[in-house]
Amino acid sequence: MAVVELEIPARPAYLSLVRLVVDAAIGSLAPGMSPARLDDLKIAVSEACSNAIEAHEAATVLEDPVVVRCVIEEDQVTVQVVDQGRGFDPDRLEALPAATDPRRLRHESGLGIPLMRTLADEVAFTPADNGTTVTLVVYRPATTS
Amino acid sequence: MAVVELEIPARPAYLSLVRLVVDAAIGSLAPGMSPARLDDLKIAVSEACSNAIEAHEAATVLEDPVVVRCVIEEDQVTVQVVDQGRGFDPDRLEALPAATDPRRLRHESGLGIPLMRTLADEVAFTPADNGTTVTLVVYRPATTS
């Protein structure tokens, strides 16, 4: 198991650094991940970080860092995004209208969590005393090493 | 002031990730640093991390992470490399023979700290209870923003 942890200021300008680190830490150090799965994970992590940064803005804790932890294991890669915002209940989010429903286009936001749920193999939102931890897991195919 | 912190396993395979993060965190977020000074800083940080990783190997604390902290301020960029090795006294290192001395070529190692001292504007080695903190500072020219 290898752990790479990144702490960033809660600012959108750092999202691209997060993606770069996920790419480098996982792309080069977790052989066997396909580029497509790595892309999926990068989008999911970026969504989780965007929400974390937004949560720090909403809670006016902009001085506190957002933590991104990558855990590389034999059979899976886990990325945790830890924020210190006010938390939320993921089960109480408004569901999006069906894709064919004309009202679907009213929704310019609220797409992040549905994307995460599709792109990652496992997603968990864990409330903490002080914020939220989003855990994203992508499975790795068995490698012959 | 912006702080980006990276924690890596004490393994040489992660050195290239460290350089990438220094490049991305400082190159894109600290305007005004010339590419040449950024290169200098990247080499100095890489040398400090190599020593930190070596120190963890020597102290058999390979499970403990090495921490790289980038602090971007108006007039300077600081990178600290924090290890949990056994520490050392930088003033007691053997001096290299002069460049013109034929014995100079006997020295295949011991080049890292002399490089850091030349490449960074300030270098400090701070012993801690538990390891060493190397602080590397590179000045930023005043920007007109």
Next chain:
Amino acid sequence: MQLRTEVSEVGGWTVVTVHGEVDVATAPELREVLVRLVGEGSAHLVLDLDQVDFLDSTGLGTVISALKRARTHGGDLRIVCTQPRIARLFQITGLDKALPLLPDVDAAVAGA
């Protein structure tokens, strides 16, 4: 990497080619370009996403918002997108139903 947009005219449509990454940091820039174009009377927009390196849900939101704005002003918005990793996001969110992904600018202008 920054966002960069190129604007050109093809067959009466205003083509906006997007380069770089579209995320929370850069989407406002893209939104501004699109709002300005519609404001200037260019409500028939083709958004070419084939040079995009990254796009997230904020990017999708920006596209929806521009589509609605274009239609409100009597125009429309058409998307060029053949990169599977970008197209995938429109498919997952069902947006490709409302907003078909076209293979190139000519197809977009032809509306096919």
Next chain:
Amino acid sequence: MQLRTEVSEVGGWTVVTVHGEVDVATAPELREVLVRLVGEGSAHLVLDLDQVDFLDSTGLGTVISALKRARTHGGDLRIVCTQPRIARLFQITGLDKALPLLPDVDAAVAGA
């Protein structure tokens, strides 16, 4: 990025072109290539560093070690290096005094 080496022959010299990054993680690989070549009788070496993306003190140490090994075996080692950011490291450490940096493989083979 990994280290990659290409080996060719020019005018009786064995030219090793190094691509990628030379650091603690990859220097052992480079060292192995150089040791093997000298062991196989190719003690006249040109090390072309112009395709290197990164080199640190471990890389410098590997160069010194290969130089000594080549000389012990009746040969020599010559460096091609025109990238200022790599050349700078040889200058700072004074190694360019013992080991001149040459502008290209032809100059290295000519020994000029």
